[in-house]
Amino acid sequence: MTDGSDEGAIPPWQARLEVVALLLLVTVAVSVVARLVGAYEQAKDARQFGASVDLVQVVRFAGEQAGFIAAGGILVAFLLVAQGPGVAPTSRGRLALRSTTVLGLLVAGIAAFAGIATLVTSEVGGQGLPMGIAGEPSLVDRLSSGVPLLLAAAIAVYVAWCAFSTLGEEPRLLFPEGDGDRDDLGEDSEGHGDPPPPVP
Amino acid sequence: MVGRAMRQRQVLALLLALTALALPVSGAVIFGGVAAPGSGSGFVFLGAVSVQDFVPVLLLVGALGILVTSSAGAAGRTTVGQVAAGVTLLAGAVLAVAHLGTAYHLRAGGAFDLDAGGGSGWVAQRIVAVATMLAAGVLCGAVAIQAAMWMGERKREVLR
Numbered sequence: 286m287t288d289g290s291d292e293g294a295i296p297p298w299q300a301r302l303e304v305v306a307l308l309l310l311v312t313v314a315v316s317v318v319a320r321l322v323g324a325y326e327q328a329k330d331a332r333q334f335g336a337s338v339d340l341v342q343v344v345r346f347a348g349e350q351a352g353f354i355a356a357g358g359i360l361v362a363f364l365l366v367a368q369g370p371g372v373a374p375t376s377r378g379r380l381a382l383r384s385t386t387v388l389g390l391l392v393a394g395i396a397a398f399a400g401i402a403t404l405v406t407s408e409v410g411g412q413g414l415p416m417g418i419a420g421e422p423s424l425v426d427r428l429s430s431g432v433p434l435l436l437a438a439a440i441a442v443y444v445a446w447c448a449f450s451t452l453g454e455e456p457r458l459l460f461p462e463g464d465g466d467r468d469d470l471g472e473d474s475e476g477h478g479d480p481p482p483p484v485p
Numbered sequence: 486m487v488g489r490a491m492r493q494r495q496v497l498a499l500l501l502a503l504t505a506l507a508l509p510v511s512g513a514v515i516f517g518g519v520a521a522p523g524s525g526s527g528f529v530f531l532g533a534v535s536v537q538d539f540v541p542v543l544l545l546v547g548a549l550g551i552l553v554t555s556s557a558g559a560a561g562r563t564t565v566g567q568v569a570a571g572v573t574l575l576a577g578a579v580l581a582v583a584h585l586g587t588a589y590h591l592r593a594g595g596a597f598d599l600d601a602g603g604g605s606g607w608v609a610q611r612i613v614a615v616a617t618m619l620a621a622g623v624l625c626g627a628v629a630i631q632a633a634m635w636m637g638e639r640k641r642e643v644l645r
Contacts, residue, residue, distance in 0.1 A: 312624050
């Protein structure tokens with residue numbers, strides 16, 4: 286793993302693909318926010334007189350709409366950075382990997398919440414139907430809607446974990462003895478024993 | 486010398502790019518056919534971006550990634566790769582124009598007025614919708630530019 290100081294040795298297409306990956310991550314993030322806002326507005330319009338907005342239904346509806354696409358988006362972004370023509374990502378690629386980790390966990394949370402809410406709820410929602418329509422979906426209906434969302438969450442979590450492990454940024458407390466590679470990553474070592482010896 | 490694996494990946498990239506091009510075009514044709522006379526180009530743009538949601542953008546980015554990684558370190562004339570890059574360029578341009586055009590129409594209300602219901606939340610909804618279209622449009626434009634650069638570099642390598 287290298288830092289951004291040796292970008293000259295990295296093929297130019299690695300850096301270009303990392304820019305595309307960053308743009309893709311921005312698009313996915315904006316899209317997820319848009320689905321959440323749209324679901325909230327829809328729930329606000331559909332609520333009964335004096336009733337408050339059901340946030341569980343909002344997250345569930347947004348997760349059904351955005352879960353699969355967002356999981357696919359972060360997977361493609363991760364592959365662009367990690368499987369690119371270069372040996373190691375540049376500083377821009379490391380930013381993309383960090384964004385993939387954060388966004389992957391966020392998407393996984395929304396998709397998993399939507400999947401679990403779909404499995405346990407008794408209302409029909411999403412899939413083109415307005416929220417709040419009374420109905421009793423069968424167990425098969427719930428499973429067919431909820432399990433794919435849970436799988437999308439699993440994909441997002443795994444991609445986030447892959448991006449995190451590609452960064453090589455293990456939590457400091459897990460390795461109190463330290464190793465030689467940590468200084469190469471630019472990590473600080475505050476509050477854990479003696480400061481590292483100066484590197485000649 | 487062009488290897489078999491490289492050619493297979495470039496054919497795959499070509500298929501992905503063709504699909505990414507076909508989806509918005511079909512959506513634009515369908516929506517353009519049902520649009521009321523005088524409604525402008527808003528429905529055409531909306532149709533181009535609404536078919537299969539975000540899938541064409543992912544296909545496009547995937548096509549570029551496969552194209553670039555398949556030819557890393559390889560030299561030689563690749564007709565399939567050039568065609569795939571050309572289709573990626575075209576699809577990226579079409580998707581970029583469609584997304585940016587939709588953002589323009591959403592900004593002004595236009596053919597699909599988000600605040601027609603008079604709800605209090607229409608501003609937030611419009612802002613995030615325009616932001617989504619802008620981000621996707623910039624991404625597709627960047628992919629089209631990268632595909633054009635890839636084509637240029639490969640041509641220069643062949644001439645050299």
